[in-house]
Amino acid sequence: xxxxxxxxxxxxxxxxxxxxxxxxxxxxxxxxxxxxxxxxxxxxxxxxxxxxxxxxxxxxxxxxxxxxxxxxxxxxxxxxxx
Numbered sequence: 001x002x003x004x005x006x007x008x009x010x011x012x013x014x015x016x017x018x019x020x021x022x023x024x025x026x027x028x029x030x031x032x033x034x035x036x037x038x039x040x041x042x043x044x045x046x047x048x049x050x051x052x053x054x055x056x057x058x059x060x061x062x063x064x065x066x067x068x069x070x071x072x073x074x075x076x077x078x079x080x081x082x
Contacts, residue, residue, distance in 0.1 A: 003071050011074040016067055026068050031059040 003010050017023050034052050042050035042058055 001071070003073065012071045013074065014069050014071045017070055022070070023068060026070065027060075027063050030068075031056055031063050 001012055001014055003012050017026055034055050038055045038059075039050040042055045045058060046054055048054070
């Protein structure tokens with residue numbers, strides 16, 4: 001797959017997380033961190049004013065009911081485009 005993020009487009013492989021330690025690390029990173037964009041996301045999905053607590057609960061729900069994936073990048077150099 002190709003992942004386009006700041007710095008370029010990178011080749012990688014997406015896979016479902018199954019190892020308990022990887023799941024715990026991913027859950028911590030996704031559910032316990034709040035960024036500015038998350039407030040707008042929360043506003044779209046939940047009623048009332050967005051709060052850090054609501055955002056974390058929303059992310060926990062998504063993580064626990066969804067399919068956690070990780071993208072392993074194949075290298076640190078972006079793909080050449082053009």
